[in-house]
Ligand SMILES: Nc1ncnc2c1ncn2[C@@H]1O[C@H](COP(=O)(O)OP(=O)(O)OP(=O)(O)O)[C@@H](O)[C@H]1O
């Protein structure tokens with residue numbers, strides 16, 4: 001007797017294929033991860049996206065459904081508009097196409113319409129229903145941890161790779177290793193590790209040592225500097241305002257591009 005197909009498994013497969021179909025106009029999807037919270041994932045995602053957008057078309061997806069921060073980092077206050085068959089139109093800001101749960105958090109008509117289904121299927125809804133158009137890069141800002149959102153992204157998105165952000169302290173390093181192990185389980189390429197908040201307070205060089213130990217690429221470091229936080233709080237992108245930040249993130253982007261086999265689009 002033929003076994004009945006499992007309806008849950010079938011639904012998941014269908015969802016995955018819908019997501020892949022929806023994202024097929026995007027060349028490279030990069031997730032910015034770390035096990036630990038507050039290491040600077042959003043900072044790296046925003047600034048990396050901004051550097052890449054100087055010569056490429058770039059989207060930025062806030063995969064932090066509970067605590068979406070991208071909009072406040074970019075000074076976005078608008079809500080989404082939804083066209084046709086529930087197609088979410090990303091918000092354009094600083095040349096980036098941006099999608100964040102924060103753009104659903106007020107009571108605009110479209111937000112109310114979308115609220116229930118969006119929350120129940122969360123991230124997958126964004127992945128399935130956003131009208132990104134054709135893009136060179138989609139940078140995905142992940143929440144901390146290696147469960148829910150990370151699982152969903154690794155299972156459903158054909159990632160070009162992950163960028164792991166860690167501060168130089170011991171706990172952050174352990175958690176960064178967890179994110180790397182997770183990527184390996186899902187056969188996702190680790191593009192490399194970034195050391196954020198380097199300097200006197202948290203230390204320096206530890207993330208490069210970890211990268212060496214794990215046989216992964218070190219992408220570069222970003223110093224702990226007041227201006228990086230202050231600019232983010234004003235809704236401005238550090239690389240557009242600070243020479244130092246621009247230098248740090250350009251260097252990181254160059255290695256990311258090299259890792260992706262793209263040589264000239266930095
Ligand atoms: N190099 C830096 N120098 C100074 N401040 C920084 C630096 N990197 C990040 N910050 C600040 O530290 C805070 C945490 O950074 P960010 O939000 O990017 O971390 P995160 O890993 O995305 O956090 P979460 O896990 O909550 O998503 C923010 O206020 C940010 O502006």
Ligand SMILES: [Mg+2]
Pocket residue numbers: 041042043064069141142143
């Ligand atoms: Mg964040």
